[in-house]
Amino acid sequence: MQEKYNPLSRLLHWLIALLIFALFGVGLYMTGLADDDPARGNIYALHKATGFLVLWLVAFRIVWTALITRAPEPPAELPARDVKIQKAVIGVMYLLIIIVPLSGFLYSTFAGYPVNFYGLFEVPLIFDKNKELAEVFEEIHEVGVWVLMGFVALHMLGAIKHRLADPNGPTDVLKRML
Ligand code: HEM
Numbered sequence: 749m750q751e752k753y754n755p756l757s758r759l760l761h762w763l764i765a766l767l768i769f770a771l772f773g774v775g776l777y778m779t780g781l782a783d784d785d786p787a788r789g790n791i792y793a794l795h796k797a798t799g800f801l802v803l804w805l806v807a808f809r810i811v812w813t814a815l816i817t818r819a820p821e822p823p824a825e826l827p828a829r830d831v832k833i834q835k836a837v838i839g840v841m842y843l844l845i846i847i848v849p850l851s852g853f854l855y856s857t858f859a860g861y862p863v864n865f866y867g868l869f870e871v872p873l874i875f876d877k878n879k880e881l882a883e884v885f886e887e888i889h890e891v892g893v894w895v896l897m898g899f900v901a902l903h904m905l906g907a908i909k910h911r912l913a914d915p916n917g918p919t920d921v922l923k924r925m926l
Contacts, residue, residue, distance in 0.1 A: 751820035751821070751924065752820065752923070752924045752925075753813070753819065753820060753924055753925055754813075754817050756812060756817075757809065757812060757813040757817060757819075758925055758926070760805060760808070760809040760812070760813070761809070761925055762925075763805065764802060764805050764806060764809065764845070765900075767798060767801070767802050767805070768802065768845065768896075768900070770798070771795060771798055771799055771802065772893060772897060774791065774794065774795050774798075775795055775893065777791070778791045778792055778795055793864055796852070796853075796856055796863045796864075797863060797864065797865050797866050799849045799852050799853070800849065800853060800863050800865060800871065801865075802845070802849050803846070803849040803850060803853065806842075806845045806846060806849070807846075810842065814842075820924060822834070822921070823918045823919055823921065824918075825917075825918040825919050826910075826918075826919050826921070830906075830910075830919075833906070834906060834921075837899055837902050837903050837906065838903070840899050841896070841899045841900070841903060844892060844895060844896040844899060845896065847888065847892050848889060848892045848893050848896050851885045851886075851888040851889040851892055852885075852889045854875075854881070854885040855882055855885035855886045855888075855889050857873055857874060857875050858875060858877065858878045858879075858881040858882035858885060859877070859879075859882040859886075860873070860877040860882075907921065907922045907925075908922075910922065
């Protein structure tokens with residue numbers, strides 16, 4: 749019997765995945781809106797608040813799953829090459845799911861716009877306005893999000909490949925996360 753991820757790690761995995769897909773769609777939509785579109789301000793605020801939430805959820809999941817409870821060991825039947833690829837893809841994804849929301853947050857901060865967390869509180873601006881740095885982090889955010897989506901696609905292809913090759917068998921790693 750394969751060991752599953754613990755329930756909180758599984759919940760966080762799917763919640764973060766859902767929020768990242770939603771933020772990706774909303775991000776593309778909002779940047780296509782006209783400057784005078786009346787919905788623009790609210791959609792940007794929602795994107796920023798939800799992205800800020802993802803940043804904390806990811807930080808918590810890293811501490812919880814990678815450091816405290818530990819991910820289950822890969823199944824012994826899985827070829828060593830697949831384990832190596834999987835570890836590399838996940839490592840890069842962990843980096844990107846920190847870099848993408850953090851760069852969005854720093855872009856907004858250096859542009860002088862604080863994050864309003866769903867009307868509950870405003871995150872203080874921790875740095876002074878800086879146009880050059882705002883542009884750097886805007887670029888990192890925009891490029892990073894596409895690289896992240898590329899790695900998410902690889903990650904999903906890997907899970908689907910193993911499911912199709914060995915449905916419910918020892919190398920069907922997807923079931924550990926379901
Ligand atoms: C995992 C989390 C996030 C994802 C997946 C995401 C995704 C995106 C995407 C796809 C875009 C459109 C990029 C383009 O122009 O092609 C975008 C833009 C933007 N994002 Fe995010 N975002 C995230 C987190 C954040 C956070 C935390 C903030 C700020 C607190 C933020 C602020 C912005 C802003 C201000 C823009 C507009 C950039 C512009 O006007 O050029 N994002 N985001």
